[in-house]
Amino acid sequence: MPERLTVPEELAGLRVDAGLARLMGISRSQAATLIAEGNVSSAGKAVGKSLKLASGAVLDVVVPERRDPLEVVEEVVEGLKVLLDDEDFVVIDKPVGVAAHPSPGWVGPTVVGGLAGLGYRISTSGAPERAGIVHRLDVGTSGVMVVAKSERAYTALKRAFKDRTVDKVYHAVVQGLPDPLAGTIDAPIGRHPGHDWRFAVLEDGRDSVTHYEVLEAFGKASLVEVHLETGRTHQIRVHFSALRHPCAGDLTYGADPRLAATLGLTRQWLHARQLAFDNPRTGERVTVTSEYPQDLAYALEILGSGQA
Numbered sequence: 001m002p003e004r005l006t007v008p009e010e011l012a013g014l015r016v017d018a019g020l021a022r023l024m025g026i027s028r029s030q031a032a033t034l035i036a037e038g039n040v041s042s043a044g045k046a047v048g049k050s051l052k053l054a055s056g057a058v059l060d061v062v063v064p065e066r067r068d069p070l071e072v073v074e075e076v077v078e079g080l081k082v083l084l085d086d087e088d089f090v091v092i093d094k095p096v097g098v099a100a101h102p103s104p105g106w107v108g109p110t111v112v113g114g115l116a117g118l119g120y121r122i123s124t125s126g127a128p129e130r131a132g133i134v135h136r137l138d139v140g141t142s143g144v145m146v147v148a149k150s151e152r153a154y155t156a157l158k159r160a161f162k163d164r165t166v167d168k169v170y171h172a173v174v175q176g177l178p179d180p181l182a183g184t185i186d187a188p189i190g191r192h193p194g195h196d197w198r199f200a201v202l203e204d205g206r207d208s209v210t211h212y213e214v215l216e217a218f219g220k221a222s223l224v225e226v227h228l229e230t231g232r233t234h235q236i237r238v239h240f241s242a243l244r245h246p247c248a249g250d251l252t253y254g255a256d257p258r259l260a261a262t263l264g265l266t267r268q269w270l271h272a273r274q275l276a277f278d279n280p281r282t283g284e285r286v287t288v289t290s291e292y293p294q295d296l297a298y299a300l301e302i303l304g305s306g307q308a
Contacts, residue, residue: 002061004058006058006059008055011053012053012054013052013257014053015052016035017031017032019053024061025106025140026108035049074116075113077110079293080111080114083288083290086281088152089146090149091144092144093144096267100145101131112132112147115147134146134157138234140270143271144273144289146275152281153280156278157277164230167274167287168228168231168272170273171225172226173222174246176222182212184209184212187239188204189208189232190202199233199234199238200242207230208239210227210236213225223300225273237270248265248299249268262307267295271290275288
């Protein structure tokens, strides 16, 4: 049976490959492959990738059963880099369009599969498809991520994330200029009552705390540094959207599509910049930083040049 998706108003006007990528949480190239293979239709007719989406349109998507959805596929993942290799853990630079681990409905590359493709044998703690995964980054978010190689590291790092002793630093470009220039967003987050694939600030949501500081203001947007006290799904995106300063390019949470196009963004400008934690074996503090990928660096250049 095909999966039926209704196009929300905020995705109207996008090409179908870009809109489908956002709706399904996959990369644009993966969405284009589904379309090229004839697996995406509307009103009974296959669609082309350049079709512009209309609000309320219904897309029927057939995801081919190419393999067990929880099977770890060993492959070399383009853009996945090793930043630090320790006998107990490995710190990577996760590219956009890569999931942390296999899951039902996901047909793209994963961190677990990418590390296996590089010859890494990581911790077997937890479910086999999530081996070594002690925290996650969204498919559409790039940046630094740590994976456990030993059982000792898996246990210690899982506890460290739970006890909030890991320092998680993100950089984001948000629309406008937040006021005040530095502050804390303390607002509970839960699943959006009207959209299964979105989250929102809700009175009965889970405790969520975000600390931020503006690093540079460009007029239409600002570069901010974010320190997460909690780690809810889409936390940064939801909190800044609630402040009416959504991440640039984040059409799911209300970003301006015209600014996104000007900046060349096909995803939210959000990057896991730095991770700091105690080495599970030595106790020494480990700090690893990830540089901006090409698409985010380009968007910053455009903002800095005043062309936006």
